[in-house]
Amino acid sequence: MENREFNMEKVYQPQQIEARIYDAWEKSGAFKPVMKPGRKSFTIVMPPPNITGQLHVGHALDEMPQDVLIRYHRMKGDPTLWVPGTDHAAIATEVKVVEALRAEGLTKQDLGREKFLERTWEWKKEYGGRIVRQLRKLGVSCDWSRERFTMDEGLSKAVRETFVRLYEKGLIYRGKRMINWCPACQSALSDAEVEYVEQKSHLWHIRYPGPDGHDVVVATSRPETMLGDTGVCVNPNDERYRDLVGKTVLLPIVNKRIPVVADDYAEMEFGTGAVKMTPAHDPNDYEVAQRHNLEIVCVIAEDGRMNENAGKYAGMTTMECRKAIVEQLKEEGYLVRIEDYTHNVGTCYRHHDTVVEPYLSDQWFVTMKPLAAPAIEVAKNKELVFVPERFEKTYLQWMENIRDWCISRQLWWGHRIPAFYCEECGELTVSREDITVCPKCGGKVDQEEDVLDTWFSSALWPFSTLGWPEETEDMKNFYPNSVLSCGYDIIFFWLARMVFSGLEQTGKCPFHVALMHGLVRDAQGRKMSKSLGNGIDPIEVIDQYGADALRFSLVMGVAPGADVRLSNEKIETYRNFCNKIWNASRFVLMNLQGFEPKGLPAPEELSIADKWILSVYQDTVREVTDKLENFDLGMAATKLYDFVWSDFCDWYIEIAKQGLYAEDGGVKRVTQEVLLHVLTGILKLLHPYIPFITEELYGYLPNAGGMLISASWPECDPAYDFADVAARFEGVMDAIRAIRNLRAEMNVPMSKRATLILKPHEGWYDPLAAAEGYFKRLAGASAVEFIDSAAPNPDKSASAVVEACELFIPLGELVDVDKEIVRLTKDLKNLEGEIARANGKLNNAGFVSKAPAELVEREREKLATNEGLLEKLKARIAEMEALR
């Protein structure tokens, strides 16, 4: 152990330690929960990244709050479990594999379902592990022995159990509905998977010839769909079209007569008041068609192209068709006018450029109303708490306006729906076990081709990963989970669905706290995206600056739920912080050679500075702990950053040099104990945020005893709170700052030593005298003289008045009297301003009578002090003026 510190690099080199430390953690089993009877466990399940994914900063942000909380609770001694895993990501993965096949000139149909699935599993084997390896580089402390995959055996069983239960309860049904169809996915999507984007377009006004020259002009944003028009809808109260209701108009191009119907759906004020009805390709039109028995003509195929019903337009994409139709309408004189129009177009959340088509088809749905009710209830009665609170509204608004969930996807990769159709009698059987014959007639059955929405399985993640539906030990120990942390962008996709699934399947809200975080943005506040090329690769960042710097930059000062701006400059700032800690530790260790710690010295052995740092340290421990308990991770980090850099490094370490280099071995030992005690605490407090460097440094400490840093969380001892002494020491620090200020303004470098003369104010002699050495070390004093309050002020001095004393630096000819007066007058003005403010308050009868007595008293004391200072300052200015 001895001399190990001399091997410490002068500059922190994360690349040399991170991998080694992570291995040590994993080997030690530190990430596995340690059960303790009667002790409440702390559990989080990790939002499973897609197996298709590569680590991006979004993941890094996602893991941070979780790892901080997990590490904190582990250190506190709670049985702590963080469950990792990956998501099969039905559509995303299938798209990747199809792309890979295309490169070989193959389609998935060429392979057939079975071969395609084999191929996808192989793909999963190859790439699925990539992201979990990358996660380790971040330092996530999850229990890899419990890693799960949404399509592994256990989870598939959970999915199937859930599906069958919901079906048996009548909460899953199959039916022909208007759903969102993505022509690129070639599959249905749920409402949540559609993203609306604003698009500039037009409203085309088209004339449909009516009887007796009474034509109808309809306005449409999608002229190509007119090929599937089967009616025109007008408002029943619309005088303009009243005589046409019940009659027919001629559909141009198609040359077919279609009925005019009256329905409230048509708004008289919008467009022309007449709406063309395309029931096969518009959800609203479909509903009107149902009410009025309109024919349904499908003109757009599953691939997004016009089908055979589109006649000569068949085979065109909708956009090609639109152009051609508009052209023909113009030629034939049916196009009345074109109006500019901005509207929202639904796009696929996986294929951003692909417009989603409303499409009528047979799909599977979950009836949502009965499932949403208890999910609303738990939020309202605070069994489920959102941090920050505002996301409860987002959640409730969605739950309260819930619509049935389309769960079937026309894909192969995923959980195949456990429904079987009889070839003979058509009976539909939903079953926990695969069946080959119809239970009703014994005929041959075929399993449903569709698979489930990938979110159907992730909705079960908080308990399926723990072994549900079996009654496992893990279920008993770790369910419900303590906290669920995810980005606010997946509240609907995931969080909400976990809540109602957990409530329905287990009877319990799956977690108590929903801790939300925001999105990572670039330095300009834009979302990071491939197309913008503004993404930051976390792996590159880690290689360059270290994982800890990245981690800290994702939480430091970030309010819960807020978006985070990330830039290299920011990461550098925290890399510098890591280096600061490294060097502070290096300094302490250098001075701990041959030192055997015996614990904190008794209070009476401590210096005023020791008492100050210990007091501030304990305040910091309490505050950081409190913030962590309340999920305010950004604030806790800020607090630590300030304490470490300003209080510990800039002040205490500089002060400690005096004790360390002292002749008196007793003083040296006390200083060593205090340095070690506070540094140990700092490393522990920081460990949840920056685990690598703190673990590495902890290993060097003589009091580590071969333990991992996570073995305990710092505790406070009231015997080491010294608020009064600490306040006195702050007064000393102010005096030191005042001197530094003088020197800076007079351009006197620290290396130019100067005598310091102090005239202490009442009650301040002792702390100032105790700090004599600090004035020498921190303020460049060659000697410190104390003079009595009645003594005359030294001649030709730069001076300042602070709470503790008047201070003088006799600089002889260096003193510029005029400049001195200007500076002192500036101080005077500040003081006068403060006195005026306090007088204003104290002369206000309302303040004196209504404000807390303690506050009034504090204000009075401050006023008295300041008035005293004011007198002295005035006198000093008069003295200087006399010299002029």
Next chain:
RNA sequence: GGGGCUGUAGCUCAGCUGGUUAGAGCGUCACGUUGACAUCGUGAAGGUCAUAGGUUCGAGCCCUACCAGCCCCACCA
């Protein structure tokens, strides 16, 4: 149409249940290598807390209105 967020120093953001003359980092300027660290230290400049009212003894914080920017949901062709 409904809901939400943001507006504080040149930039990025803190600011706890309302109570010291509003803070930090970066940037700028001046000075400084004193035995951990130039990935450093010391100091300085810089703010009518978007705007207008209101509540209060007291408002960056609470209420109302308004301006600006952003997000989510709904989806009138």
